[in-house]
Amino acid sequence: MSEKKLAIIATKGTLDWGYPPFILASTAAALGYDVEIFFTFYGLQLLKKKINVQVSPLGNPGMPMPMAMDKWFPVLGTAIPGMQSVMTMMMKNKMKSKGVASLEELREVCQEAEVRMIACQMTVDLFDMSPTDFIDGVEFGGAALFFEFAGESDITLFM
Amino acid sequence: MADFDQELDASGLNCPLPILRAKKALAGMSAGQVLHIIATDPGAVKDFEAFAKQTGNELMESKEEGGKFVFLMKKN
Numbered sequence: 170m171s172e173k174k175l176a177i178i179a180t181k182g183t184l185d186w187g188y189p190p191f192i193l194a195s196t197a198a199a200l201g202y203d204v205e206i207f208f209t210f211y212g213l214q215l216l217k218k219k220i221n222v223q224v225s226p227l228g229n230p231g232m233p234m235p236m237a238m239d240k241w242f243p244v245l246g247t248a249i250p251g252m253q254s255v256m257t258m259m260m261k262n263k264m265k266s267k268g269v270a271s272l273e274e275l276r277e278v279c280q281e282a283e284v285r286m287i288a289c290q291m292t293v294d295l296f297d298m299s300p301t302d303f304i305d306g307v308e309f310g311g312a313a314l315f316f317e318f319a320g321e322s323d324i325t326l327f328m
Numbered sequence: 329m330a331d332f333d334q335e336l337d338a339s340g341l342n343c344p345l346p347i348l349r350a351k352k353a354l355a356g357m358s359a360g361q362v363l364h365i366i367a368t369d370p371g372a373v374k375d376f377e378a379f380a381k382q383t384g385n386e387l388m389e390s391k392e393e394g395g396k397f398v399f400l401m402k403k404n
Contacts, residue, residue, distance in 0.1 A: 192343070195348055196348070199379070201383060268342040269342045270342075
């Protein structure tokens with residue numbers, strides 16, 4: 170049985186958008202897929218040794234908030250300093266209580282399953298990030314490297 | 329007692345953890361052995377069917393028991 174391949178581009182650096190790449194990559198690996206994730210722009214935050222990402226209610230009208238605040242709380246209020254941290258903390262607590270894995274846990278499963286993780290060299294340079302900021306095993310490369318794998322993939326997803 | 333070689337309690341865990349834990353448990357078992365899985369995530373029912381179909385492991389049993397979902401999976 171030849172292995173199926175999944176290629177993912179991860180571009181977002183928020184708590185909520187950190188999940189899809191790691192959930193799908195870890196699950197695909199468990200199903201026997203050969204998986205590669207190309208992290209670019211804000212997605213690079215997901216490769217930092219300590220993942221420090223937040224979720225913001227600002228500009229995010231679909232985000233359910235406690236006490237149905239998403240229905241009545243003024244949009245401008247979501248810009249109040251500290252709002253983002255509070256919402257992030259609440260979201261993390263909610264996830265924990267519902268048995269949702271942490272991003273770190275899913276990332277570890279990906280690492281154990283040998284999911285290939287590539288950091289976009291151009292964005293690393295652009296944001297003055299250092300290779301030492303990232304977890305071990307991360308490779309650095311560009312668009313051509315992504316296509317080498319994506320071109321032979323059965324599924325390609327942009328997130 | 330039911331016939332199984334190893335048990336995995338994935339109660340309280342949400343997608344995709346039951347699948348990931350099951351995969352890990354199966355990796356440490358030998359062919360023909362049976363894994364007994366307990367989960368509370370309703371999504372696990374369809375997920376384990378799909379997992380079995382795609383990995384070739386046999387889903388011998390899938391049932392609801394006292395509000396929990398119980399599976400027997402034979403490693404291929």
